[in-house]
Amino acid sequence: MKFKLIYPKWKKLPGQTTFNLPPHGPVVFAACLPERVDVSFTDENVEDIDFEEDCDFVGISMMLSTQVKRGWAIADEFRRRGKQVMFGGISTMLHAEETLQHADSIFLGEAEGRMEQVIADWEKGQLKKVYNYMGKQPDIALVGPARRDLYKRELYNHKGVQMVDLFHASRGCKFSCYPCAVSYLGGRCFRPRPIEKAIEELETIDNNRLFIVDNSLAQSTQWELDLFKEMIPLKKKWISHTIEDKPEVLDLAAQAGAWYVYQAVYDTSDYIRERVKRYHDYGIGVEGTILLGLDNQTEDDILRLIDFLLSIDLDLAEFTVLAPFPHTKAYDDLMRQGRIFDHDWDHYNAGQVVYQPKNMSPERLQELYEYAWKSFYHDETQEEKMFKLFTKVMLREMEDGTYRPRDRKLANKSFGKDVDRSASKVNLR
Amino acid sequence: MFDMKVNDKYFDEIFDFAGQWEMPSKCGLKIVKRGDKTVVLATELYQDNPGSSITYAGGSLIKQICEAKKLDLRNIIYVECNPDTNSKLSFYDEEMFRVDFEVENEMPTNLKYTQLTKEEIESIL
Numbered sequence: 001m002k003f004k005l006i007y008p009k010w011k012k013l014p015g016q017t018t019f020n021l022p023p024h025g026p027v028v029f030a031a032c033l034p035e036r037v038d039v040s041f042t043d044e045n046v047e048d049i050d051f052e053e054d055c056d057f058v059g060i061s062m063m064l065s066t067q068v069k070r071g072w073a074i075a076d077e078f079r080r081r082g083k084q085v086m087f088g089g090i091s092t093m094l095h096a097e098e099t100l101q102h103a104d105s106i107f108l109g110e111a112e113g114r115m116e117q118v119i120a121d122w123e124k125g126q127l128k129k130v131y132n133y134m135g136k137q138p139d140i141a142l143v144g145p146a147r148r149d150l151y152k153r154e155l156y157n158h159k160g161v162q163m164v165d166l167f168h169a170s171r172g173c174k175f176s177c178y179p180c181a182v183s184y185l186g187g188r189c190f191r192p193r194p195i196e197k198a199i200e201e202l203e204t205i206d207n208n209r210l211f212i213v214d215n216s217l218a219q220s221t222q223w224e225l226d227l228f229k230e231m232i233p234l235k236k237k238w239i240s241h242t243i244e245d246k247p248e249v250l251d252l253a254a255q256a257g258a259w260y261v262y263q264a265v266y267d268t269s270d271y272i273r274e275r276v277k278r279y280h281d282y283g284i285g286v287e288g289t290i291l292l293g294l295d296n297q298t299e300d301d302i303l304r305l306i307d308f309l310l311s312i313d314l315d316l317a318e319f320t321v322l323a324p325f326p327h328t329k330a331y332d333d334l335m336r337q338g339r340i341f342d343h344d345w346d347h348y349n350a351g352q353v354v355y356q357p358k359n360m361s362p363e364r365l366q367e368l369y370e371y372a373w374k375s376f377y378h379d380e381t382q383e384e385k386m387f388k389l390f391t392k393v394m395l396r397e398m399e400d401g402t403y404r405p406r407d408r409k410l411a412n413k414s415f416g417k418d419v420d421r422s423a424s425k426v427n428l429r
Numbered sequence: 430m431f432d433m434k435v436n437d438k439y440f441d442e443i444f445d446f447a448g449q450w451e452m453p454s455k456c457g458l459k460i461v462k463r464g465d466k467t468v469v470l471a472t473e474l475y476q477d478n479p480g481s482s483i484t485y486a487g488g489s490l491i492k493q494i495c496e497a498k499k500l501d502l503r504n505i506i507y508v509e510c511n512p513d514t515n516s517k518l519s520f521y522d523e524e525m526f527r528v529d530f531e532v533e534n535e536m537p538t539n540l541k542y543t544q545l546t547k548e549e550i551e552s553i554l
Contacts, residue, residue, distance in 0.1 A: 130450075132451065176475045176476055295520065327485060332482050
């Protein structure tokens with residue numbers, strides 16, 4: 001049986017450097033399919049979909065709200081051609097009712113141990129409209145190595161430099177952060193993978209640079225310490241979300257190859273300043289993630305925050321405006337107050353204001369968001385700052401003998417397209 | 430990071446309900462008789478609620494409570510409580526909303542939220 005797996009494209013935010021990373025969800029899902037299923041994968045962010053490709057059954061994997069409308073259009077086209085289409089993934093779960101209107105079937109929840117039944121149902125012509133496993137998480141030990149063999153590697157390469165591979169070591173989250181739906185999607189319990197399973201998968205990844213995409217590694221100190229300890233011999237270099245602010249954790253993380261972390265910067269306190277410094281003390285870079293438009297922020301607060309960022313030696317910064325995704329407290333609060341005015345999911349890209357902020361107009365928040373990006377990268381562009389981080393990681397790789405020179409055959413290619421040498425910035429799609 | 434344990438001052442029992450897509454969900458519940466009306470107070474439990482929030486569950490939760498407790502949908506005052514969680518973040522301060530609704534085919538619809546002051550909460554409870 002030929003299964004066509006598709007990851008829909010989405011419109012990238014204007015003015016920002018685009019790096020297309022190999023998507024994680026589809027290949028984690030593909031690892032759950034029975035061996036008899038022949039899978040072909042297309043990431044529409046880096047290549048066009050061939051609607052004529054020979055296939056029996058189509059799966060559409062969606063992570064972002066900004067993918068859903070495109071995903072529905074793709075499904076409509078395949079269904080018009082007589083193919084059956086199933087949806088899965090995070091944003092399928094967040095937008096399930098609407099997605100159902102464009103699907104022969106939707107899969108809600110985690111796929112491990114469940115796809116044999118789904119495929120058998122399809123083979124018998126008895127595909128169910130909904131496979132609902134919400135709140136019924138499978139044993140985390142069932143999570144096996146992702147099907148990274150499905151990637152067309154040359155498409156995730158920028159001027160000869162291979163993009164990082166994505167990897168996850170846990171699921172679920174014990175925190176209920178205001179703008180986040182992870183606890184709804186993956187459960188409110190932190191579910192770490194057995195260390196040996198995580199390490200086994202890491203060993204299979206033919207890439208020394210990784211992005212550990214777990215929502216937060218800072219949920220169990222002992223597990224974090226055990227994981228980092230076992231990662232040291234692998235000599236990988238990696239990006240992750242927050243790491244616990246404890247000397248023994250930071251020390252082991254650095255030894256295990258922590259390259260840089262995403263750290264939320266939500267105020268101008270000494271705590272944040274020192275937190276960033278402590279990462280740097282251990283040789284770990286910091287990309288600040290700054291959420292704008294919360295109810296406790298005035299225009300002055302945002303302007304002060306931007307000045308503060310320039311003073312704390314962040315390696316990179318990523319600004320977003322609050323997007324009230326379904327199943328978050330932000331959504332509940334704004335919905336109760338009737339403040340959400342835009343329900344077009346294409347606009348839920350965290351760069352466009354879709355609600356009435358408390359202390360300013362939507363237009364003013366939009367201006368401040370754009371001002372934040374321009375101010376932070378005024379003296380040094382995003383690419384220049386990124387290059388500095390790359391230099392640091394290359395030096396560390398040279399020290400431990402894991403450095404791989406860029407692939408010269410792909411030096412004139414960026415994500416599968418010819419590089420326009422006349423352009424000063426990468427500008428794709 | 431913070432522990433979002435909810436104080437039980439606004440509920441007498443934990444009520445199990447079916448959330449979105451039948452997800453097993455929980456909320457705090459207090460039912461108080463006030464004259465000829467019944468006040469139903471549902472409290473969000475955050476980390477102790479494994480499924481849908483009480484706000485997202487909305488009318489479905491109201492219907493489930495009324496069915497389980499044999500209350501007349503048309504004769505209740507329904508209040509949603511988003512309790513204080515001892516967070517430094519103001520988004521998790523206590524907020525209460527009176528939820529008014531219409532009833533169509535025995536299902537609450539067209540929910541309207543009105544935030545209550547401390548005095549209003551005291552007078553209702």
